[in-house]
Amino acid sequence: xxxxxxxxxxxxxxxxxxxxxxxxxxxxxxxxxxxxxxxxxxxxxxxxxxxxxxxxxxxxxxxxxxxxxxxxxxxxxxxxxxxxxxxxxxxxxxxxxxxxxxxxxxxxxxxxxxxxxxxxxxxxxxxxxxxxxxxxxxxxxxxxxxxxxxxxxxxxxxxxxxxxxxxxxxxxxxxxxxxxxxxxxxxxxxxxxxxxxxxxxxxxxxxxxxxxxxxxxxxxxxxxxxxxxxxxxxxxxxxxxxxxxxxxxxxxxxxxxxxxxxxxxxxxxxxxxxxxxxxxxxxxxxxxxxxxxxxxxxxxxxxx
Numbered sequence: 001x002x003x004x005x006x007x008x009x010x011x012x013x014x015x016x017x018x019x020x021x022x023x024x025x026x027x028x029x030x031x032x033x034x035x036x037x038x039x040x041x042x043x044x045x046x047x048x049x050x051x052x053x054x055x056x057x058x059x060x061x062x063x064x065x066x067x068x069x070x071x072x073x074x075x076x077x078x079x080x081x082x083x084x085x086x087x088x089x090x091x092x093x094x095x096x097x098x099x100x101x102x103x104x105x106x107x108x109x110x111x112x113x114x115x116x117x118x119x120x121x122x123x124x125x126x127x128x129x130x131x132x133x134x135x136x137x138x139x140x141x142x143x144x145x146x147x148x149x150x151x152x153x154x155x156x157x158x159x160x161x162x163x164x165x166x167x168x169x170x171x172x173x174x175x176x177x178x179x180x181x182x183x184x185x186x187x188x189x190x191x192x193x194x195x196x197x198x199x200x201x202x203x204x205x206x207x208x209x210x211x212x213x214x215x216x217x218x219x220x221x222x223x224x225x226x227x228x229x230x231x232x233x234x235x236x237x238x239x240x241x242x243x244x245x246x247x248x249x250x251x252x253x254x255x256x257x258x259x260x261x262x263x264x265x266x267x268x269x270x271x272x273x274x275x276x277x278x279x280x281x282x283x284x285x286x287x288x289x290x291x292x293x294x295x296x297x298x299x300x301x302x303x304x
Contacts, residue, residue, distance in 0.1 A: 001062075001303075002250070003155055003239060007017065008155060011247055012087050012191065016082070024056070025059050025065070028059055029059070029065055029068050031228070032046070032072055032073070033068065033071075033072050034053055036071075036072045042074075043071075043072055043073055043074035043075075044073055044149060045074055045075045045076070045077060045288065045291050046059075046060075046073060046075070046076045046077070047077045047284075048076065048077070048078055048079065048081070048260075048289070049079040049080055049274075049275070050079075050080050050081070050082050050243075050244075050271065051082055051136060051139055051192060052219075053078045053079075053080075053081030053082065053083060053252075054081075054082070054083060054139065054189065054192060055278045057076075057078055057079070057083075057192045057195075057207055058060040058192065059199070060073065060076065060198050060201060060254075061189065061192070061195060061198065063232075067246050069198075069200070069201065072202055073200075073240060074201070074202065074291060075201060075202040075203065075204070075291050076198065076201050076202070076203045076204075076205070077203075077204050077206060077284070077287055077288070078204070078205045078247065078252055078255070078256070079205075079206050079207065079274045079275070080207045080208070080241055080243070080244060080271050080272075080274060081205060081207070081244075081249065081251075082139065082140055082244055082248065083145075083192065083193055083248070083251045083252065083254075083255075084142075084143050084145040084146035084147075084189065084193070084247070084248040084251040085139070085140055085141050085143040085145070085146060085147070085189075085244075086140040086141070086142065086243050086245070087142060087214050087215065087244055087245045087248070088142065088153045088154070088212050088214040088215055088216060088217050088235075089103075089152050089169070089213070089214045089242075089243050090137065090140040090141050090142070091125065091141070091153055091169070091217055092217055092231070092232065093128075093131060093137065094128065094131045094137060094173070094175075095154070095173065095217075095223070095229045096120070096128065096228055096229050096230065096231050096232070097120065097121075097124030097125055097126065097127035097131075098122060098124060098127075098231060099127055100242070100243070101272060102242075102270060102272060102273075103173060103211055103212075103213070103241075103242025103243060103270045103271065104211045104242055104268050104269070104270040105270075107211070107242070108210055110277050112178060112231065112232055112233060112234050112235045113142070113233060113234065115231050116220070116230060116231045116232060116233040116234075118230075118231065119230070120228050120229075120230060124228055125228045128228035129226075129228075132174075132175045132177065132226065133175060133177030133178050133179070133181070134178075135181055135185060136235035137178075138178055138182050139183055139185055139189065140183045141166055141182070142163050142166075142245070142248070143163070143186055143189065143190075143248075144163055144164065144269060145186075145189070145190060145193065145248075145251060146245060146247040146248035146250075146251055146252070146290065147163045147245065147247060147248070148163065149162060149163050149164035150163070150164065150194075151163050151215065151216075151218050152163050152167060153166070153169075153215075153216060153217065154217050154219065154223075155217070155218050156214060156219045156221065156222045156223060157212070157218065157219075157220070157221070157222060159221050159222075166182070167179055167182060169223065170182065172223040172225070173223050173224065173225065173226065174225040175226075175295070179300070184228065191292070193254045193287035194256070196254060196255065197255055197256070197257075202260075202291070203255055203256035203260060204256055204260045204261075204262060204287045204290075205249075205252035205253075205255075205256050205260065205262065206262045206274055206280075206283050206287060207241050207244070207249045207252075207262075207263065207264065208240075208241035208242070208263075208264045208265075208266070208269035208270055208271070208273055208274065208280065209239055209240065209241065209246055209249070209263045209264065209265055209273065210239065210264075210265045210266065210267045210268055210269075211240060211241050211242035211244065211269070211270045211271075211273075212238075212240075213235035213237055213238055213239065213240030213241065213242050213243065213244065213245050214236075214237055215234050215236050215237060215238045215245070216235070216236035217232040217235055218232050218233055218234040218235065219232050219233070220232075220233050221268050227253045241269070241270050241271045241273070242270035242271050243270070243271035245272060262283050262286070262287060264280055264283045264299070266279035268280075269283075
């Protein structure tokens with residue numbers, strides 16, 4: 001049975017937010033193709049977030065999926081993309097097991113000086129252990145693609161660790177498996193960026209820019225070997241979305257034209273805030289509306 005072409009086009013969106021497992025690209029492609037078919041052949045807009053931006057780029061760059069891409073994908077929206085790593089916040093997760101889902105809110109509730117007095121929780125110890133050798137955690141480590149290699153990420157009483165010295169930090173914390181993986185993971189991220197824009201896929205980037213984002217973590221003790229550390233007693237911050245630095249977020253300009261970079265200055269719009277704050281949602285919906293207007297024009301041109 002044929003579907004009836006809608007007079008007002010619908011946006012078919014697939015949200016990608018995590019690292020794919022074996023065979024997942026094929027499953028993603030099949031699900032998107034099925035949604036496009038149900039929507040009368042109207043191509044999909046893929047909305048990706050954080051690490052999912054790399055997943056979406058990898059999916060769309062698969063040589064064997066080029067025909068699928070031409071037939072099924074109109075555009076890509078990258079929200080808070082972690083293409084060049086995140087910020088020192090990733091090291092707070094690896095060293096102390098701290099995961100901050102809503103940085104804008106956390107920054108208002110308590111200072112690092114207060115939080116550093118709290119004992120390490122069972123959950124934080126579990127998170128610290130879980131990230132040892134975890135590839136997706138390595139994808140979020142700051143890289144020289146965005147940051148100055150000499151930027152200090154972690155400072156302890158005995159030494160400092162820069163962007164260029166992260167292997168040494170991994171060794172000192174006893175994460176030898178990550179030491180073996182990190183070069184390959186950084187090379188994959190670099191290759192995704194170096195490939196430039198995706199042919200035939202209109203791309204936008206949306207992200208917050210006005211949330212204090214960790215640049216340097218100051219610890220009261222030296223690095224422990226495979227042991228979670230108490231939270232840093234102070235954190236030097238810079239611009240970004242609370243999780244990813246502004247420099248890293250702007251690497252999106254290598255994939256999308258600069259006029260397609262939508263920067264949200266509202267301080268409530270942190271890494272997840274594009275999806276749950278008014279200013280973030282308005283920015284995202286504004287981008288999706290542009291696709292909708294273009295789709296409407298294409299349908300009108302096709303009608304006799």
